[in-house]
Amino acid sequence: MRTSRRNSGQVLLIAAFIMASLLLSAQLYVIEVGKISTETETASVNDFILVVDMGSRHVVIGSVANISNGGPTSVLASNLEKWSWIIGRQYKFGKNVLNYTLRGSSPYSSGIWTYWGTNGFGTSSGYVNFTYTLKDREVDLVHPYFINVTTSLLIESSYRTISGDTKQVNVTITVLNEGQPAPAKQIAVQYKFSDNWLTPNDYTIMDYGNGTYTASFTADIPSATVEVSARVVDQRGIFVQANATGSPI
């Protein structure tokens, strides 16, 4: 009896420690269980604006590729309409609106300019002005920007008469994306023979690695002038064509 009375303080202390450890472990368990179901959605306004810019560019590139390959001009507007709708419903923390205006001033029409000339120059281009508006609890911004997607083609031709009607023809082809040299995905060269465009039987293309190519071929061309045509598809799938008249060497 004396021993149990003497130890009762220690028992109290041990009980307190046990209670403390129970409380602590219960709290830790609650925190761990909470962690499993925790999934926070984060979206930075700056990141979202970059995503909108990037996507707008992709839409214009795809639309110009479609139109330059024979699709209707209305594709650009319909794709942008869909893009604006998707963007409008995407940002969850406020109201956002993406408006667009297709460039209509010359030489553009409905945001598109395709010119495949006979003077050695061809271009397939799309130009759209955007205004992105975002309003939420912390941000109220208007972000105007434009997307200009232009694939241009410059060709120069020269020829040398080998014998009779047989001519050695060289065509220098330069591909540009937004004015900067760019690689091509496909290149096809043709020459004019009695009002028909023919593909040379055998021609070589030299790639200089800077968006410049030289196509060389030999063909029987009876006419005094040598007209050539280059058809190029760039890495983005945009088609462009240009014709030129060769100069004798």
Place this chain on the structure above:
Amino acid sequence: MFNRKGQIRIIEAFFSIAVVFSVLLISVTFPSQPDLTGQTQLANLGMQALMQLDGNGTLGNLILQENWTAIKTCLDVLLPLGVSYNLTVYDESMLQINSQAIQNSNLQGHEAVSVEHVCATQSTNTEFFILRLQLAWAQ
């Protein structure tokens, strides 16, 4: 002698109460909020990876090709070691289209953060996808 024993009891009782209260105090002040700094870092890493992949239209092309393995390989390269992820690709109607999981580990039991990315393809038939990337620090 008797009085001294009583004083010791009182001290022991006070000590016991102090232990219990200090534990209660720790419990209350224990960080029950998620680690927002770590989550913001994760979200930034995820967005950077997706934007880098989408910059030249690669992401859209890979989705069109349904090349989920290539997307996973790219994310493995773009995201640092120690980050677990799970990517889900939806079409514009929010129907999941990735037929296989694009993830490097299971995120169950992790404190995860989720970022969304809208992707437009550069193809002649423009298509739109919504990507949800869930990220967590690997344990």
